Amino acid sequence: MNASGRATSPLSTRSGRPGALLLVLGSGMALWGLLAWFGAPFPSDSSASEPVAVCPGSEPTGTVPIRGVSLVTPRSWLQAEQLDALDRIGAEWIAVLPYARLDSNGGIQHRSGPEDGRGFSSGRLDLAAHTIRLAHEKGLGVMLKPHLWSGADWVGHFAPTSEEDWMRFESDYRTLIFEFAALADSLEVEIFVIGTELDQTVRERPAFWIDLIGEVRQRFGGKLTYAANWDGFQDVPFWSELDYIGVDAFFPLSSQATPTSDALVSEWEPIVEALRAECRSADRPVLLTEYGYRSIDASAGPQWEMPREGDSSTPVNLTAQMNAYEALFRAVWDEPWVAGGFLWKWFPDDDRLRTGRRADYTPQHKPVEEVILDWYSRP
Numbered sequence: 001m002n003a004s005g006r007a008t009s010p011l012s013t014r015s016g017r018p019g020a021l022l023l024v025l026g027s028g029m030a031l032w033g034l035l036a037w038f039g040a041p042f043p044s045d046s047s048a049s050e051p052v053a054v055c056p057g058s059e060p061t062g063t064v065p066i067r068g069v070s071l072v073t074p075r076s077w078l079q080a081e082q083l084d085a086l087d088r089i090g091a092e093w094i095a096v097l098p099y100a101r102l103d104s105n106g107g108i109q110h111r112s113g114p115e116d117g118r119g120f121s122s123g124r125l126d127l128a129a130h131t132i133r134l135a136h137e138k139g140l141g142v143m144l145k146p147h148l149w150s151g152a153d154w155v156g157h158f159a160p161t162s163e164e165d166w167m168r169f170e171s172d173y174r175t176l177i178f179e180f181a182a183l184a185d186s187l188e189v190e191i192f193v194i195g196t197e198l199d200q201t202v203r204e205r206p207a208f209w210i211d212l213i214g215e216v217r218q219r220f221g222g223k224l225t226y227a228a229n230w231d232g233f234q235d236v237p238f239w240s241e242l243d244y245i246g247v248d249a250f251f252p253l254s255s256q257a258t259p260t261s262d263a264l265v266s267e268w269e270p271i272v273e274a275l276r277a278e279c280r281s282a283d284r285p286v287l288l289t290e291y292g293y294r295s296i297d298a299s300a301g302p303q304w305e306m307p308r309e310g311d312s313s314t315p316v317n318l319t320a321q322m323n324a325y326e327a328l329f330r331a332v333w334d335e336p337w338v339a340g341g342f343l344w345k346w347f348p349d350d351d352r353l354r355t356g357r358r359a360d361y362t363p364q365h366k367p368v369e370e371v372i373l374d375w376y377s378r379p
Helices: 080-089 125-137 163-186 199-204 206-217 261-282 318-333 350-354 368-376
Strands: 066-071 093-096 099-102 141-144 147-149 191-196 223-229 245-248 286-291 338-346
Touching: 066 141, 080 125, 080 368, 093 125, 093 338, 125 141, 125 163, 141 163, 163 191, 163 206, 191 206, 191 286, 199 206, 199 223, 206 223, 223 286, 245 261, 261 286, 261 318, 318 338, 318 368
Parallel strands: 066 093, 066 338, 093 141, 099 147, 141 191, 191 223, 223 245, 245 286, 286 338
Antiparallel strands: none
């Protein structure tokens, strides 16, 4: 989900693929050859299955959808027991979300380790590696999904204004993504996201992204996707080069305070048709790389018009959140060409949320947990 609020399945395991010692040297970034320290075999008992291979399917494929959460990036070492709360909703996957800072001139500031003063602590590779290892030890699937953050504007609007800035962005972004791709491969991560909501750069420089996909495939042996904003997935020209059509699915459905789930299902109908058409065109399944709703009035409306998260004065509407989740599941979850998704968002410090963040996106300790468990538990 983007900073401004603009709208903005289990797979086969990779445990049989031998790991490689990958050394990636980036401009101003760390040398990563510590596979022995980072590496951990993926559990052989993971409940994984192949993604949908054709689209659209007229008959159910038997594929279990990805039942995931977007884990809010911890700024310190995650504890194994902090993942136990995911059992309450039947989640079997996490998305790990390291952040790097995007400057207006296209430069990217990324903190590789604890002694590196650039970027955000939440983007450290060592913290991401630690979280991935704990998730695999628990038998969870992992999607590694790097994000860029710009304090000036939503990153989906970002497009350099000079060729010099374009070259700086492309060089820095390659370095960033290659480091995370190497890390993902060394830890046998199941899905790697090559970009999140950088939709204007996709429109203006598609050749860069197509080349990047090929370069990442040389470094990472798992599944690849790109996370397009809800209003940008039809503008991505390279879905057939990836394994999933990734969509951050914050589609505006209704501005009513508490619309019924039936009413919202009706609003989903043209969206489902558009997603199905994209699936037909690319012959790739759709993965909801982000989806979710806040527990406030009009939670299924335009996300960018909503009050700021963390504003304690925002009235709470738990029913609106429940209805919106139920409608999404009813509208898309059972489609054979939908590979599942990652709800936005889940905090690792679960106990603190028994009373806090009541108007936030998180479903933790709210009635909507029962809705999610119902759908995440279905065969």
